[in-house]
Every structure is written in C-alpha cells, then in structure tokens.
Amino acid sequence: MPNPTAAMLVIGDEILSGRTRDANMYHLANELTKIGIDLKEVRVVSDDKDAIVSAIQSLKQEFDSVFTSGGIGPTHDDITADCVAQAFGVSIDVRQDAYDVMAAHYIAQGSEFTETRMRMARIPDTATLIENPVSVAPGFKIENVHVMAGVPKIFEAMVASVLPTLIGGAPLKSQTYRIERGEGIVAAPLRTLAEKYTDLSIGSYPFQKDGAFGTNIVIRGADETGVSAAIAELMAIFPNNGV
Amino acid sequence: MPNPTAAMLVIGDEILSGRTRDANMYHLANELTKIGIDLKEVRVVSDDKDAIVSAIQSLKQEFDSVFTSGGIGPTHDDITADCVAQAFGVSIDVRQDAYDVMAAHYIAQGSEFTETRMRMARIPDTATLIENPVSVAPGFKIENVHVMAGVPKIFEAMVASVLPTLIGGAPLKSQTYRIERGEGIVAAPLRTLAEKYTDLSIGSYPFQKDGAFGTNIVIRGADETGVSAAIAELMAIFPNNGV
Numbered sequence: 001m002p003n004p005t006a007a008m009l010v011i012g013d014e015i016l017s018g019r020t021r022d023a024n025m026y027h028l029a030n031e032l033t034k035i036g037i038d039l040k041e042v043r044v045v046s047d048d049k050d051a052i053v054s055a056i057q058s059l060k061q062e063f064d065s066v067f068t069s070g071g072i073g074p075t076h077d078d079i080t081a082d083c084v085a086q087a088f089g090v091s092i093d094v095r096q097d098a099y100d101v102m103a104a105h106y107i108a109q110g111s112e113f114t115e116t117r118m119r120m121a122r123i124p125d126t127a128t129l130i131e132n133p134v135s136v137a138p139g140f141k142i143e144n145v146h147v148m149a150g151v152p153k154i155f156e157a158m159v160a161s162v163l164p165t166l167i168g169g170a171p172l173k174s175q176t177y178r179i180e181r182g183e184g185i186v187a188a189p190l191r192t193l194a195e196k197y198t199d200l201s202i203g204s205y206p207f208q209k210d211g212a213f214g215t216n217i218v219i220r221g222a223d224e225t226g227v228s229a230a231i232a233e234l235m236a237i238f239p240n241n242g243v
Numbered sequence: 244m245p246n247p248t249a250a251m252l253v254i255g256d257e258i259l260s261g262r263t264r265d266a267n268m269y270h271l272a273n274e275l276t277k278i279g280i281d282l283k284e285v286r287v288v289s290d291d292k293d294a295i296v297s298a299i300q301s302l303k304q305e306f307d308s309v310f311t312s313g314g315i316g317p318t319h320d321d322i323t324a325d326c327v328a329q330a331f332g333v334s335i336d337v338r339q340d341a342y343d344v345m346a347a348h349y350i351a352q353g354s355e356f357t358e359t360r361m362r363m364a365r366i367p368d369t370a371t372l373i374e375n376p377v378s379v380a381p382g383f384k385i386e387n388v389h390v391m392a393g394v395p396k397i398f399e400a401m402v403a404s405v406l407p408t409l410i411g412g413a414p415l416k417s418q419t420y421r422i423e424r425g426e427g428i429v430a431a432p433l434r435t436l437a438e439k440y441t442d443l444s445i446g447s448y449p450f451q452k453d454g455a456f457g458t459n460i461v462i463r464g465a466d467e468t469g470v471s472a473a474i475a476e477l478m479a480i481f482p483n484n485g486v
Contacts, residue, residue: 013446015268015272017415018271018274018276018282025287026261029261033260039260041287043286045284047446073449074426077445114428116427116428117427119430151449151451183317184357187316187359190319191319202319203320204318205263206394208377
C-alpha cells in the first residue's frame with residue numbers, strides 16, 4: 001500500500017520577497033518523512049486572498065492531508081483563517097472554545113485580551129483546535145487541512161501537537177554513500193542499479209568541495225534488506241568512496 | 244504600471260524528504276526583488292514527470308516568467324529537460340551548440356565526454372542556452388521559462404547569467420522598524436496606518452527572543468517619501484522601539 005500523501009502551503013510575502021528564509025518546510029518535511037507520510041508538493045503564496053483560497057482548494061483535493069504555515073496572527077495582513085473558511089464554504093467568527101483558552105491565558109498573565117488579540121479566536125465552523133503551547137492562540141484543523149502559525153517556534157510546537165493524530169505509512173529506510181567523483185562518472189553504473197532495483201528510490205546529489213566534484217547517493221525503500229544490497233553493490237563499484 | 248510577475252519551480256525529492264534544505268528560493272527571491280520583479284509563487288515538486296509537466300504548464304501561463312531549479316544533471320532521475328520539452332510540445336535531443344561548448348570544456352580538461360555527460364547536452368528545440376560558468380553544462384530558456392541547475396553554486400551563477408536579460412519594474416523601497424512589543428499590542432495602530440497609506444504594503448513579522456515577544460514592521464512601496472512618512476508615524480506611536 002502506498003504511503004499517505006501530503007502537501008504544504010506556506011503563506012507570506014516575507015518569504016517571496018526574500019526578507020525571511022523559510023524554515024518550516026524543512027522541519028515539516030523531516031517530521032513527515034519519519035512517520036511515513038510522503039510530502040509531495042509545497043507551495044509558497046503571498047498574503048493574497050485569491051491565491052490562498054485557490055491553493056487550498058486545489059491541494060486539499062489532490063493530497064491526503066495539507067499543512068499550512070503563516071497568516072494566523074492578529075494583524076491586518078493575517079487572512080489565512082478567513083481564506084480557509086471561504087475555501088470550505090463555512091462561516092467564521094470568534095469561537096467560544098478558542099476565546100476561553102485565550103482569555104484564561106491573558107488573565108493569568110495579567111495582560112489585556114484586546115479586540116485585536118480576539119481576532120486570533122476567529123475559527124471556521126466545524127474546525128477543531130490545534131494546541132499552541134508557546135503563545136496560546138490556537139491553530140485549527142478542518143477536514144484534511146491543518147492550519148498553523150508561521151513563527152518557527154510556534155509552527156514546530158503545533159506540528160508536535162498534530163503528529164500523534166496522523167496515520168503514517170511505512171517509514172522509508174535510507175542509506176547514503178558518498179562518492180568522490182562527479183555525477184558524469186557515477187551516472188552510468190547508477191542507472192544500471194536503478195534498473196535492477198526498481199522498488200528502490202535511488203537519488204544522486206552532486207556537490208562541490210574545494211574545487212572537486214563529488215556525489216552523494218541516497219538509496220531509499222521500505223525494505224531495509226534491499227537498500228543494504230543495493231548499497232553493497234555500489235560500494236563494490238566505487239570502493240573506498242571512489243577516491 | 245504593476246511590476247512583472249514571476250514564479251519559481253523547485254524540482255527534487257531531496258527537498259521534500261527533508262534531506263536537503265533549499266537555498267535557491269531565498270537567493271532568487273532576493274535577486275528578483277532587487278530588480279522589481281514580484282515573485283508571486285513558489286512550488287516544490289518531486290522528480291515526477293506528471294507533477295513537473297503540469298506545474299510548468301500552469302505557471303508559464305499564469306506568470307510573466309518562470310524559473311526552475313534542479314533535475315538537469317546527467318543521472319537517471321534528472322528529467323526536467325524532457326518534462327519542459329513535453330510541456331511546450333517540442334522535441335528534445337542532443338543539440339550541437341550545447342554539445343560544442345561541453346566538448347571543448349572536457350577536451351581542455353583532459354577528461355572524457357562520456358555518453359552520460361552527453362545527456363546534459365539534450366536541449367529542447369527552440370530553446371536558447373543559459374551559460375554555466377561553474378561546470379559548463381548549460382541551462383536553457385524556452386519562451387518565458389528559465390531552466391537552471393539545482394546545485395546552489397551553479398544555480399546562482401546561472402541566475403547571474405539570466406538577470407541582465409530580464410526587464411524589471413520599480414524596485415520597492417523598504418524600511419523596517421523593530422518594536423519590542425507583541426503583535427497583540429501593535430496590530431491596532433498598524434491597521435489604522437494601513438488604512439491611511441493604501442499604496443504601501445505594511446507587513447508585520449512577530450519574533451520571540453529570550454522569552455519576550457517583539458514585532459518587526461516592514462513598510463514597502465515604490466515611493467520612498469511615503470514609506471518614510473509612514474515609518475515616522477509608527478516611530479511616534481512607539482518611540483524608542485516601544486521599550
């Protein structure tokens with residue numbers, strides 16, 4: 001049985017303008033890989049209503065689950081929750097469960113639960129909350145879409161809240177072999193190997209270090225024995241890392 | 244006149260599995276912003292023919308220009324050039340211009356121009372070459388799509404080859420003000436500012452440092468005078484960085 005599939009939607013002008021380097025994609029990719037969910041596509045769009053709504057509508061249909069990052073804070077450019085509500089055709093307003101958890105927090109903190117902060121208690125109808133142990137204002141899940149914050153620390157905490165609720169697949173076994181030769185040398189034997197081990201994924205990742213070219217070969221598959229056999233063949237062709 | 248728009252397509256399993264952290268998106272975003280081209284969307288897809296072809300077909304229609312990264316090396320999983328040819332409905336084969344530049348390089352280097360390396364001289368019909376000053380095997384441009392390598396050093400060199408050929412727009416002026424208060428405090432006055440300066444983009448980027456929340460406000464616009472006026476108002480509301 002193939003693994004469940006996932007897509008990620010990163011929302012935010014700051015990534016597309018180059019102001020901020022995205023970190024959430026890398027984190028989510030690693031967490032999903034560990035539990036055997038295949039991240040198949042990532043999209044990054046700006047804080048633009050039409051772009052967000054149409055991306056959500058297309059990704060939620062195409063993949064088993066969708067994870068969004070960004071645009072759920074209190075400011076005027078945080079429009080993700082409204083866009084998700086629109087994409088699912090449900091209404092959105094301040095919701096009692098989100099309000100309660102936030103009010104309790106601000107009272108305990110001795111700070112004010114301002115109208116602005118109340119914006120973060122706006123949750124689409126039928127959605128369930130995703131816990132935010134960092135700054136309380138929750139994320140939410142509606143059908144197969146998980147809506148989370150963009151600040152990496154909060155995003156990571158929300159991912160940790162969500163992971164135990166996901167049904168994973170067979171985590172891929174993976175082994176890497178480093179060859180100190182360029183891809184031009186490595187490619188032909190690699191192709192033969194790929195034709196023999198059709199149930200393995202054989203990736204070739206070139207690098208350049210101190211002016212010399214090298215290639216990392218990553219062999220992945222559900223069956224560890226197969227992965228080990230293919231790596232052993234590769235090591236026989238390029239002994240001593242091809243030096 | 245609005246700025247020209249662009250999209251980026253990152254191709255590679257290694258990004259989606261979390262093995263590699265993408266660096267090219269951040270680089271391209273910065274370079275395009277400098278010359279007034281608005282990067283509107285980024286997609287990351289795996290080394291999968293259907294996913295690549297359909298992403299190219301959709302992005303090339305929707306945006307003024309498209310930049311791809313990855314999948315043009317010599318190995319069996321490098322299928323980008325073939326996918327681009329298919330997306331444009333043109334044929335693809337080893338092309339004399341690409342062959343010549345590569346053959347000259349390998350002869351000068353005293354290394355062999357293997358059949359495997361020759362794969363990198365496969366260029367779609369009607370495409371023009373993009374120079375690769377790092378490792379010679381060229382990228383290419385077909386209509387509004389620029390196809391470049393995934394290795395960051397080579398990607399950056401190809402972007403440098405391409406940039407002078409692009410027609411940019413008005414580069415945005417941008418000013419940032421750091422406020423040592425959380426978004427919950429900053430959001431209300433910010434909304435008033437955004438309603439007053441409708442031709443500026445006012446972004447709010449929360450951060451957390453040593454347990455305290457803060458917000459960076461980035462104000463952007465084509466008109467530097469307007470940006471300065473809005474920043475001055477913000478500084479009057481939160482003097483001394485809101486401390």
